[in-house]
Amino acid sequence: MKIPFNKPYLSGRETEYIEQAVRSGKISGNGVFTQKCHEFFEGKYGFKKCLLTHSGTAALEMAAILLDIQPGDEVIVPSYTFVSTANAFVLRGAKIVFADSRTDHPGMDEDRIEELITPKTKAIVPVHYAGVACDMDKIMDIAARYSLFVVEDAAQAIDSFYTGTDGLASPLGGIGHLAAFSFHETKNVISGEGGMLVVNDDRFLKRAEIIWEKGTDRAAFFRGEVDKYGWVDVGSSFLPSEIIAAFLWAQLENLSAIQAKRKEIWHSYRQRLMSLAEQATVQLPFVPAYASNNYHLFYLVCKSLEQRTKLINELKGKNILAVFHYLSLHKSPYYHNRHDGRELPESDRYADCLVRLPFYFELPEKAIQLICRVVAGVTNGD
Numbered sequence: 053m054k055i056p057f058n059k060p061y062l063s064g065r066e067t068e069y070i071e072q073a074v075r076s077g078k079i080s081g082n083g084v085f086t087q088k089c090h091e092f093f094e095g096k097y098g099f100k101k102c103l104l105t106h107s108g109t110a111a112l113e114m115a116a117i118l119l120d121i122q123p124g125d126e127v128i129v130p131s132y133t134f135v136s137t138a139n140a141f142v143l144r145g146a147k148i149v150f151a152d153s154r155t156d157h158p159g160m161d162e163d164r165i166e167e168l169i170t171p172k173t174k175a176i177v178p179v180h181y182a183g184v185a186c187d188m189d190k191i192m193d194i195a196a197r198y199s200l201f202v203v204e205d206a207a208q209a210i211d212s213f214y215t216g217t218d219g220l221a222s223p224l225g226g227i228g229h230l231a232a233f234s235f236h237e238t239k240n241v242i243s244g245e246g247g248m249l250v251v252n253d254d255r256f257l258k259r260a261e262i263i264w265e266k267g268t269d270r271a272a273f274f275r276g277e278v279d280k281y282g283w284v285d286v287g288s289s290f291l292p293s294e295i296i297a298a299f300l301w302a303q304l305e306n307l308s309a310i311q312a313k314r315k316e317i318w319h320s321y322r323q324r325l326m327s328l329a330e331q332a333t334v335q336l337p338f339v340p341a342y343a344s345n346n347y348h349l350f351y352l353v354c355k356s357l358e359q360r361t362k363l364i365n366e367l368k369g370k371n372i373l374a375v376f377h378y379l380s381l382h383k384s385p386y387y388h389n390r391h392d393g394r395e396l397p398e399s400d401r402y403a404d405c406l407v408r409l410p411f412y413f414e415l416p417e418k419a420i421q422l423i424c425r426v427v428a429g430v431t432n433g434d
């Protein structure tokens with residue numbers, strides 16, 4: 053048996069909807085399927101305004117334009133994240149101030165954000181790693197006190213929630229001023245490449261749509277709100293074609309089935325590996341009481357780089373592909389000379405020790421059994 057790390061999920065209706073889009077004669081962006089997807093998210097999660105994009109990266113870039121990030125502005129971003137979280141702001145000339153991760157979770161350490169703020173700070177970009185919420189009450193409170201914007205990198209966080217001190221569960225992506233989701237084929241819900249910007253702050257509603265449509269007011273024109281459209285602001289082409297939106301719609305229709313299956317897989321892993329965590333040979337995923345789990349991934353944090361290398365190799369020997377995740381961005385070839393020199397030991401620890409186990413809709417229970425036996429065999433001896 054060969055077990056890949058990821059296998060894209062298909063609901064079975066993707067090509068049917070794509071064919072519908074093609075036959076309708078409207079395959080450029082912002083058509084019927086795009087609007088269905090927008091309405092799905094706005095209706096189910098109460099997001100104020102959703103705009104599909106061609107990637108999560110593009111949604112983050114839109115956020116940086118909307119915030120009017122200027123050269124010299126500082127943006128606080130975790131070091132342990134995907135490159136796009138930082139790159140979107142670097143493209144506008146921002147200086148990235150990297151935050152370290154928590155000890156119990158790869159997400160940014162909320163208690164150490166405030167010390168990174170200077171008069172130049174413009175925004176905080178929390179990443180909900182593995183779809184598990186950052187402590188958003190703390191982050192939104194800091195942002196309010198220093199008049200900063202919050203852009204949630206919710207790329208991994210579809211259908212996940214944060215319960216604040218008010219006791220109410222808020223969907224991730226609906227808390228910050230802006231948020232970015234991804235539908236890359238490695239995420240829970242996919243369209244190959246794809247993403248979505250969420251606008252929660254009224255101040256950005258109108259401009260978001262203009263930036264999305266190349267800096268024109270074409271979207272308002274199509275709604276009949278203006279009698280001609282023209283170039284009114286900066287922007288780019290951020291909207292995906294209807295072919296992509298049709299694919300995504302076929303997935304969204306099946307969201308609850310996708311999530312139910314992923315929940316099963318996640319708990320099967322956790323149950324089988326719990327004893328290892330009790331013996332403290334590895335660290336299992338931690339989900340704080342205020343966070344829900346959307347079962348985006350199952351990871352282990354090994355005791356050392358050596359232990360992780362041994363585990364990955366041992367799994368590979370059995371045709372099982374387990375992979376590590378991010379390298380600390382503050383040490384990356386592109387940014388290390390620009391970084392201010394602070395050590396970020398937790399980020400480095402996750403970079404060295406975290407491993408992601410195979411996780412996809414069709415992953416059979418027998419495969420999970422086998423994977424967990426290998427993991428136990430490698431880590432038990434240490």
Ligand SMILES: *Cc1c(COP(=O)(O)O)cnc(C)c1O
Pocket residue numbers: 106107108109110133134136137179205207208233234235236245246247
């Ligand atoms: C996947 C991901 C992105 C980028 O999304 P794309 O759709 O691949 O551009 C950004 N940030 C995080 C945390 C991600 O996991």
